[in-house]
Amino acid sequence: MGLSQPLADELRRVVGPDGFVDEPAALLAYESDALTAYRFTPRAVVLPRSAAEVVAVVRRLAAADVPFTARGAGTGLSGGAIALEQSVIVSTARLDRILEIDPENRRARVEPGVVNAQLNRAVADHGLRYAPDPSSQLACTLGGNVAENAGGPHCLRYGTTVNHITGLTVVLPDGEVVELGGRGEPEGLDLVGLFVGSEGTFGIATEIEVRLIPLPESVETLLATFTRVEDAARCSGALLAEGILPAALELIDHACIEALDASPFPTGYPPDARAALVIELEGDRAGVAADAARARAICVRESAYEVRRAADDTERALLWKGRKMIYAALGRLAPDVLVQDATVPRSAMVGVMRQIYEIVARWRLRVATAAHAGDGNLHPALLFDRRDADERHRVEQASKEMMRACVAAGGTISGEHGVGLDKREMMPLVFGDAELEAMHAVRRVFDPRGRANPAKLLPLRVCREWVRQGPRT
Amino acid sequence: MTDVVDALRDVVAPDAIRPGGCPRAGAAVVVAPRTIDEIAGALALATRRRWSTRVAGAGTWLAPPAPELVVSAARLDAAAAYTPGDLTISVGAGMTHDGLARITAAQGQWLALDPPGRPEATLGATFATASAGPLRFGHGTPRDHVLGLELVTGDGRILRFGGNVMKNVAGYDVVRLLVGSRGSLGLITTLHLRLRALPEHDATLAITADHWPALVERARQLRAMRFAAVAIELVAPAFWHAPPAELAGRWALLVRFHGNRDSVEAARAEVGASAIELDGAQIWPALAAREAAAETIVRLADRPSELGATLALACELSPSAALAAHAGDGIVRLVADPAIDLAAARARTRGTVRVDGSRLVSDARMAAIVRIFDPASILAGDA
Numbered sequence A: 001m002g003l004s005q006p007l008a009d010e011l012r013r014v015v016g017p018d019g020f021v022d023e024p025a026a027l028l029a030y031e032s033d034a035l036t037a038y039r040f041t042p043r044a045v046v047l048p049r050s051a052a053e054v055v056a057v058v059r060r061l062a063a064a065d066v067p068f069t070a071r072g073a074g075t076g077l078s079g080g081a082i083a084l085e086q087s088v089i090v091s092t093a094r095l096d097r098i099l100e101i102d103p104e105n106r107r108a109r110v111e112p113g114v115v116n117a118q119l120n121r122a123v124a125d126h127g128l129r130y131a132p133d134p135s136s137q138l139a140c141t142l143g144g145n146v147a148e149n150a151g152g153p154h155c156l157r158y159g160t161t162v163n164h165i166t167g168l169t170v171v172l173p174d175g176e177v178v179e180l181g182g183r184g185e186p187e188g189l190d191l192v193g194l195f196v197g198s199e200g201t202f203g204i205a206t207e208i209e210v211r212l213i214p215l216p217e218s219v220e221t222l223l224a225t226f227t228r229v230e231d232a233a234r235c236s237g238a239l240l241a242e243g244i245l246p247a248a249l250e251l252i253d254h255a256c257i258e259a260l261d262a263s264p265f266p267t268g269y270p271p272d273a274r275a276a277l278v279i280e281l282e283g284d285r286a287g288v289a290a291d292a293a294r295a296r297a298i299c300v301r302e303s304a305y306e307v308r309r310a311a312d313d314t315e316r317a318l319l320w321k322g323r324k325m326i327y328a329a330l331g332r333l334a335p336d337v338l339v340q341d342a343t344v345p346r347s348a349m350v351g352v353m354r355q356i357y358e359i360v361a362r363w364r365l366r367v368a369t370a371a372h373a374g375d376g377n378l379h380p381a382l383l384f385d386r387r388d389a390d391e392r393h394r395v396e397q398a399s400k401e402m403m404r405a406c407v408a409a410g411g412t413i414s415g416e417h418g419v420g421l422d423k424r425e426m427m428p429l430v431f432g433d434a435e436l437e438a439m440h441a442v443r444r445v446f447d448p449r450g451r452a453n454p455a456k457l458l459p460l461r462v463c464r465e466w467v468r469q470g471p472r473t
Numbered sequence B: 001m002t003d004v005v006d007a008l009r010d011v012v013a014p015d016a017i018r019p020g021g022c023p024r025a026g027a028a029v030v031v032a033p034r035t036i037d038e039i040a041g042a043l044a045l046a047t048r049r050r051w052s053t054r055v056a057g058a059g060t061w062l063a064p065p066a067p068e069l070v071v072s073a074a075r076l077d078a079a080a081a082y083t084p085g086d087l088t089i090s091v092g093a094g095m096t097h098d099g100l101a102r103i104t105a106a107q108g109q110w111l112a113l114d115p116p117g118r119p120e121a122t123l124g125a126t127f128a129t130a131s132a133g134p135l136r137f138g139h140g141t142p143r144d145h146v147l148g149l150e151l152v153t154g155d156g157r158i159l160r161f162g163g164n165v166m167k168n169v170a171g172y173d174v175v176r177l178l179v180g181s182r183g184s185l186g187l188i189t190t191l192h193l194r195l196r197a198l199p200e201h202d203a204t205l206a207i208t209a210d211h212w213p214a215l216v217e218r219a220r221q222l223r224a225m226r227f228a229a230v231a232i233e234l235v236a237p238a239f240w241h242a243p244p245a246e247l248a249g250r251w252a253l254l255v256r257f258h259g260n261r262d263s264v265e266a267a268r269a270e271v272g273a274s275a276i277e278l279d280g281a282q283i284w285p286a287l288a289a290r291e292a293a294a295e296t297i298v299r300l301a302d303r304p305s306e307l308g309a310t311l312a313l314a315c316e317l318s319p320s321a322a323l324a325a326h327a328g329d330g331i332v333r334l335v336a337d338p339a340i341d342l343a344a345a346r347a348r349t350r351g352t353v354r355v356d357g358s359r360l361v362s363d364a365r366m367a368a369i370v371r372i373f374d375p376a377s378i379l380a381g382d383a
Helices: A005-015 A024-030 A051-063 A116-124 A142-148 A191-195 A229-241 A254-261 A285-301 A313-324 A326-330 A346-362 A389-408 A424-429 A433-446 A460-464 B002-008 B036-049 B097-105 B123-129 B174-178 B213-224 B261-271 B280-293 B304-317 B342-347 B364-373
Strands: A044-046 A068-071 A088-091 A098-102 A107-110 A165-171 A177-181 A204-211 A218-226 A248-253 A275-283 A306-309 A336-339 A366-372 A377-384 B017-019 B029-031 B053-056 B069-072 B079-083 B088-092 B146-153 B158-162 B186-194 B201-209 B231-235 B251-259 B276-278 B297-301 B323-326 B331-335 B352-355
Touching: A005 A044, A005 A051, A024 A044, A051 A088, A051 A165, A051 A204, A068 A142, A098 A116, A107 A116, A116 A142, A142 A204, A165 A191, A177 A191, A191 B174, A218 A229, A218 A285, A218 A313, A229 A248, A229 A275, A229 A285, A229 A346, A248 A254, A248 A313, A254 A275, A254 A313, A254 A326, A254 A366, A275 A285, A275 A313, A285 A306, A285 B261, A313 A326, A326 A336, A326 A366, A326 A377, A346 A366, A346 A377, A346 A389, A377 A389, A389 A424, A424 A433, A433 A460, A433 B158, A433 B174, A433 B364, B002 B017, B002 B029, B002 B036, B036 B053, B036 B069, B036 B146, B036 B158, B036 B186, B079 B097, B088 B097, B097 B123, B123 B186, B146 B174, B158 B174, B158 B186, B201 B213, B201 B261, B201 B280, B213 B231, B213 B251, B213 B304, B231 B280, B251 B261, B251 B280, B276 B280, B297 B304, B297 B342, B304 B323, B304 B331, B304 B342, B342 B352
Parallel strands: A044 A088, A068 A088, B029 B069, B053 B069
Antiparallel strands: A098 A107, A107 A204, A165 A177, A165 A204, A218 A275, A218 A306, A248 A275, A248 A366, A336 A377, A366 A377, B017 B029, B079 B088, B088 B186, B146 B158, B146 B186, B201 B251, B201 B276, B231 B251, B231 B323, B297 B331, B297 B352, B323 B331
């Protein structure tokens, strides 16, 4: 069911004919994001070219009481950019300008469609970088990163997206434009912090001010292989306990290694390697060299089978290849991969990994687990074929059990991918009714009519208790 | 007051009730229960009776006008859970910084925050006010150190947000909203904190000068240095009650480094032989205590590139120039006499000028959020 002709015409006038998509064949490209098990066709897709056009689009949708879903690159893993309740997708693809780079103050201002890697390339010339590095950084956008409070391997040392956003210009669902954050010490409640990770339910950020950090003088990368995943997990804890704070600390398990070795991207790890840790250290040259020597000694003490050190950037890329090519390798084993986002206290990691293997075996599925070992953020990847309804059902059941196991171990249901559609109904595992109601009340402050990315993040039961009024066009 | 006391006896233990028990809160009844349930009972009662209420730790942040009731977390001062292997700890909000430091130092760990404050100030107050000290440059501000918390709202609901894990994007980031909310949303009762390993080496150097412009340039160079300083503090000679002898009455740039031995040695070498080595264990607490002792602090903040302009403005506002600046962050704290013309100051900067106090400034949207947590507006004060 498309938009009414008058509304469609108005939107075309705002964004130009190239910026309005409503042909069914063209809409197919927008019916899913990286949560491929779900497909929902949007009512239309609008691609504004400027902040002013975003405002105009949002105001027209508000006047017509039409819900909308903002979408960056569509790389999200929780279904955040999927259009539920017949939303219109507002794409940020054409808002891809870097507006300002201020090297002395280590700030930049960008439009939401700027790709993470594009920002990094632009600021590298100034000896700076934007630290949060999700695995999808070659494609994902800053707007999406802000919506999901995206993480990545380097968040262990530098923090997640929320630690790197200092200001936002936001278009609220009713079309009002607000400035959050800003120069000096903005007073009042931390609405920048609240907006980051709000998954598109408070409105659309049209300008994002980011904090940049200096490129390190020296980077050292080690790869330690282990014959038992328990040793790798324990080693990651030992490194941190002994005062080494790596820039990245990534773990991959035996299933990942097997998948990689069976693919065109073999690991080259020693045989019998059933787990690997990538340890990346950054800082000044002398300090990093000292930390690297200590890290190597700790790995050996923790039963590392072998420890390799990258001598240059080419070798560094080789050491990282295993970690980075996992999903490409898994994609050769099954048509669909569901990447979970289970985060637990680090000390609980091994126990939870064992439970995950047991759960997956019981549901007759296959799983390969990579982890941001430094912060206990596990990514078990379930392999399946979504056309097989029974397998899909088993994947859903196994996922729920895995989430419960994580929560029971003191963890949470999402470390970095977001709740979105995927984990919406699991929110009661970590929040009571009082908290869910408080969060829904916060959402209503920004979006009284529930039109921004509807049916995401909060369980439907919580939202249904507040009934929407009024006709829709 | 007696009806407040009488009503409270139904919900809290008698020894928790202290009429007039907090000097900064005048005649207010202070209730400092030992349990979160009693705190919830007290706030629920206060909402039903519409008593003007403030929440507090030790009460060091309270400011006039005095409310009818003060609900304090000061006796929630125990560590609930400590997992050194995870570098996380859960504590009652009434624990002091010193109390926490003793527990974590035994495991070679620490909470990397150094807010200005008196020794009896609580962790709850630090997070409620989001107050940060010089280490903010290298280690971040309170929002960066809290993984989760428990709150009792203005009407006595006990809410829990976040948890004990390093990365958590489940739901809205209400934890970040609560940090810095200055008691307007309720009383923080439990904090889940992120710790770090104590640094192997902790060195403090000072560069001195007769006037501050040379130090502003030096600070700029230090910010760009490849050895990341964790604090760069520019301090006026007039700032100190008891100026450290090594600084000889001059303007000083205090620079702090954390790291392994090689890193800190290399940093010392790069800063240069003209720098004086200081005892960090003395100087940083002295700075924090001096700031806490000031009756009024005016904060002028702008981008680090504008530090010179911000300092110039501060010196014009107050020629006695009793100030210290977080040079890496562009924030100047001026010990102020009451005559400072804030409006004039605001007109002369594109940054912010504010008096460090206990009231939360709010716009309509923020006020709507506050009402979610304090529906009867008993915590709102005279705002």
